[in-house]
Amino acid sequence: MKSLGSIRRSFAPWADPASKPFISVKNVTKRFGDFTAVDDLSLDIYTREFFALLGASGCGKSTLLRMLAGFEQPTSGEIILDGQSLAGIPPYRRPVNMMFQSYALFPHMTVENNIAFGLKQDGMPKADIAARVAQMLKLVKLEKFSQRKPHQLSGGQRQRVALARSLAKRPKVLLLDEPLGALDKKLREETQFELMDLQQELGLTFVVVTHDQEEAMTMADRIAVMSHGKVIQVATPAEIYEAPNSRFVADFIGDVNIFEGAVGGADGGYVRLEGTNGFPIRMASPERPATGGKSAVAVRPEKIRVSRQPPAHAPVNAVQGEIWDIGYLGDMTVFHVRLKDGRVIKASSLNAVRAVEDPLGYDQEVWISFGEDAGVVLKD
Amino acid sequence: MTRVASALFSRLVIIIPYAWLLFFFLIPFFIVFRISLSQTAVAMPPYTPVFDLFGGLSGILEKAREFSFDNYVWLTEDVLYFNAYVSSVIIAAVSTVLTLLIAYPVAYGMAKAPKTIRPTLLMLVILPFWTSFLIRVYAWIAILKPEGLLNQFLMSINVIDQPLIILNTNWAIYIGIVYSYLPFMVLPIYSSLEKMDHTLTEAALDLGCTPFTAFWRVTFPLSLAGVVAGCLLVFIPAVGEFVIPDLLGGSETLMIGKTLWNEFNANRDWPVSSAVATILLLILVLPIVYFQNAQAKADSEGK
Numbered sequence: 001m002k003s004l005g006s007i008r009r010s011f012a013p014w015a016d017p018a019s020k021p022f023i024s025v026k027n028v029t030k031r032f033g034d035f036t037a038v039d040d041l042s043l044d045i046y047t048r049e050f051f052a053l054l055g056a057s058g059c060g061k062s063t064l065l066r067m068l069a070g071f072e073q074p075t076s077g078e079i080i081l082d083g084q085s086l087a088g089i090p091p092y093r094r095p096v097n098m099m100f101q102s103y104a105l106f107p108h109m110t111v112e113n114n115i116a117f118g119l120k121q122d123g124m125p126k127a128d129i130a131a132r133v134a135q136m137l138k139l140v141k142l143e144k145f146s147q148r149k150p151h152q153l154s155g156g157q158r159q160r161v162a163l164a165r166s167l168a169k170r171p172k173v174l175l176l177d178e179p180l181g182a183l184d185k186k187l188r189e190e191t192q193f194e195l196m197d198l199q200q201e202l203g204l205t206f207v208v209v210t211h212d213q214e215e216a217m218t219m220a221d222r223i224a225v226m227s228h229g230k231v232i233q234v235a236t237p238a239e240i241y242e243a244p245n246s247r248f249v250a251d252f253i254g255d256v257n258i259f260e261g262a263v264g265g266a267d268g269g270y271v272r273l274e275g276t277n278g279f280p281i282r283m284a285s286p287e288r289p290a291t292g293g294k295s296a297v298a299v300r301p302e303k304i305r306v307s308r309q310p311p312a313h314a315p316v317n318a319v320q321g322e323i324w325d326i327g328y329l330g331d332m333t334v335f336h337v338r339l340k341d342g343r344v345i346k347a348s349s350l351n352a353v354r355a356v357e358d359p360l361g362y363d364q365e366v367w368i369s370f371g372e373d374a375g376v377v378l379k380d
Numbered sequence: 381m382t383r384v385a386s387a388l389f390s391r392l393v394i395i396i397p398y399a400w401l402l403f404f405f406l407i408p409f410f411i412v413f414r415i416s417l418s419q420t421a422v423a424m425p426p427y428t429p430v431f432d433l434f435g436g437l438s439g440i441l442e443k444a445r446e447f448s449f450d451n452y453v454w455l456t457e458d459v460l461y462f463n464a465y466v467s468s469v470i471i472a473a474v475s476t477v478l479t480l481l482i483a484y485p486v487a488y489g490m491a492k493a494p495k496t497i498r499p500t501l502l503m504l505v506i507l508p509f510w511t512s513f514l515i516r517v518y519a520w521i522a523i524l525k526p527e528g529l530l531n532q533f534l535m536s537i538n539v540i541d542q543p544l545i546i547l548n549t550n551w552a553i554y555i556g557i558v559y560s561y562l563p564f565m566v567l568p569i570y571s572s573l574e575k576m577d578h579t580l581t582e583a584a585l586d587l588g589c590t591p592f593t594a595f596w597r598v599t600f601p602l603s604l605a606g607v608v609a610g611c612l613l614v615f616i617p618a619v620g621e622f623v624i625p626d627l628l629g630g631s632e633t634l635m636i637g638k639t640l641w642n643e644f645n646a647n648r649d650w651p652v653s654s655a656v657a658t659i660l661l662l663i664l665v666l667p668i669v670y671f672q673n674a675q676a677k678a679d680s681e682g683k
Contacts, residue, residue: 071582071585091582091586092588092590100579100582104579104580104582104583106580106584106602117597165583165587166586
């Protein structure tokens with residue numbers, strides 16, 4: 001059976017109608033004056049899930065996270081955690097902890113005291129606190145830094161202290177607000193995998209807010225793509241990438257080429273698009289838009305081939321153009337191919353071998369083509 | 381050339397504050413200290429020895445031999461001075477604590493106020509400085525005296541039937557000092573609270589603190605530098621305060637500023653009053669040194 005993307009683990013409680021969500025956001029709206037930050041939003045998050053809220057800044061993802069933490073109260077709707085409504089429960093009585101974007105480490109306390117802060121507040125016996133702090137320091141590999149103050153640490157170390165502090169109380173849910181936003185690229189990539197391992201090891205539910213799609217794709221079991229206070233699509237990273245439910249999601253995640261046209265006649269499990277300026281498109285699709293209506297097909301650059309000779313299926317799903325730009329990225333090469341009507345199509349190909357005989361160059365006449373299951377027919 | 385000029389400039393920038401301290405603090409202090417080693421005399425100026433700069437070095441040295449610490453010994457012999465110092469420090473300390481108790485909530489409220497109205501609030505705190513200090517202290521006499529505004533008000537709403545005796549007691553001094561020095565406490569505390577990252581409070585709430593414990597474990601410790609600065613800015617001038625105890629305090633109120641005034645003007649004993657001032661300075665230098673250390677520590681904590 002075909003499946004979208006790579007399967008990381010056989011974990012999909014959202015697909016099982018018998019499983020109960022751990023966090024249920026039900027028709028939550030949050031207004032600040034005239035501004036609606038979160039607009040009648042509903043979603044379910046399951047135990048042990050790594051859930052990402054992804055969107056541009058101002059889309060309401062941070063407001064939603066702050067409502068889960070208890071710093072903001074919904075204007076209407078409610079949030080259920082583990083069967084209990086969170087309405088009116090202040091942050092200090094919620095079984096969730098948050099890792100702040102700015103880390104919010106207490107500058108007047110050592111690393112050790114920062115981590116022990118919440119435990120002391122709960123009145124845990126001293127010996128237990130010491131043991132828990134030691135365990136947390138080990139978890140984030142900061143044993144040697146327990147007596148340092150936050151300003152004596154590097155950005156990456158501070159991030160780890162913030163993580164250790166938010167995990168020390170063993171919350172049922174960990175909320176992470178742009179957890180890797182302040183780290184440089186290399187460290188960010190390493191830390192992404194560490195966070196995933198940690199989440200698996202501790203068996204916790206993570207809800208992470210991020211504007212970085214790569215980060216969300218790497219770490220999350222499921223991603224909620226948000227825009228203007230609404231969830232546009234909730235799905236696994238592979239579904240979001242390969243089967244976006246809208247032009248917004250297709251455009252937001254990764255690069256995409258969009259071909260518009262009029263829907264042609266019935267053709268089995270395929271949709272035909274006519275009038276896409278020179279070449280007809282035939283694309284596999286489970287759903288069929290109404291014949292004669294306008295529709296669009298989204299094709300990712302890596303699924304577009306660039307060749308000198310026309311493919312066998314030409315002119316369907318194939319069109320001629322001229323190489324306009326070439327970007328060599330090492331692992332792959334990006335081609336910008338300019339069609340006769342002036343549109344520029346992005347195509348990329350993996351550099352699987354080190355040396356290519358007679359490589360494609362600027363201004364060459366080429367064919368671009370794609371298969372009948374390479375793209376997705378967009379609904380809007 | 382430009383490098384030489386900029387080196388010269390940076391040297392100058394450093395020299396100016398030191399020159400200021402030298403001319404307006406160190407040299408006057410040495411003049412006062414020298415007078416404190418002299419003896420009183422019916423003369424102009426009223427103390428001996430007076431240096432005759434034309435007498436040459438030997439003349440100056442010979443005169444210098446007349447210096448003595450008699451005035452300091454005298455201070456220890458009369459219990460009046462000791463009592464005045466102790467009472468000044470106690471009155472200043474009590475006033476400082478009262479000022480802190482009033483100023484902290486004010487500063488906290490200002491720091492939590494919407495950003496747009498903060499400049500207005502700051503302005504209101506500084507506004508009293510636009511009127512003469514002396515006039516404002518005199519105004520308190522009109523408010524606090526037995527038939528004054530406060531008593532009239534309290535009696536009109538039947539809270540009391542006998543006027544409260546506040547004027548000419550230590551309470552009047554506390555009120556005067558708290559009122560006069562409040563901005564010096566509010567401003568440093570406000571500035572330390574205002575620059576604090578509010579997510580620290582959220583983090584404390586998130587980790588299980590109620591709003592009160594979050595304040596006590598996070599906000600207050602982080603505002604300590606401002607609290608220390610404010611306390612010293614109030615305590616140091618309050619110890620040597622003269623106008624407020626003289627106008628509002630009773631005749632039996634003993635404060636070192638009043639003692640100094642009496643020695644200087646009523647007794648015309650410049651050497652003893654200079655000795656009183658020198659000791660006062662030593663008492664005040666200790667908290668200043670402490671303040672400097674606290675400041676340096678806060679800086680190295682670097683937020």
